[in-house]
Amino acid sequence: MEIKKSAVAGTLESSDAQVTIEPGTNGIELTIKSSVINQFGNAIKATIMETLERLEITNAKVTVVDKGALDCTLKARVEGAAYRANDIVDNIPWGGTIR
Template identity: 55%
Template sequence: MKLIKRAVAGTLESSDIQVIIEPREEACIEIELKSSVEKQFGRQIRRVIRETLEALGVENARVIATDRGALDCTIRARVLCAAYRASGIKGKYDWEVIDKWNA
């Protein structure tokens, strides 16, 4: 999936995460995380973000995530939403990527 613009998903409410994704020219995924629980769960939050983007085939992205105690499923949902918005895809979502976590 190719990102073409900056996109946002999520809120700054408790138990949520705001994810901002923007395209990068370099071939890497850069994650900037702000979280009150970063010491306990920062590694897991980054892993979920990275795995979700890799499952979508995103290779060039800068992610700014502001976490307020979101669960993994919420993090995945916000990353998916932001990535689809950033790619400009409308209505042709790859639901197979999402189903892999339900197996």
């Protein structure tokens, strides 16, 4: 999936994450800001990268501001931002159905 424009999903509330995705040209440029980066930074990055890979996104600037979100929330926020960035609003294959 090619990212066509900038989009945001999520909030800055506790137990959530705000994901901003923008078009890119140098692969995935990932920036993570998290209050739990020292404990869960590797897991957060792995979840985000796995979701981007599943969506077949290879070029994008992704910024994540994490407030203690669970993996399922991170996945949903990445998916939501990606779909918004491409104006996809119908027949969205949420979650595990994306292959």
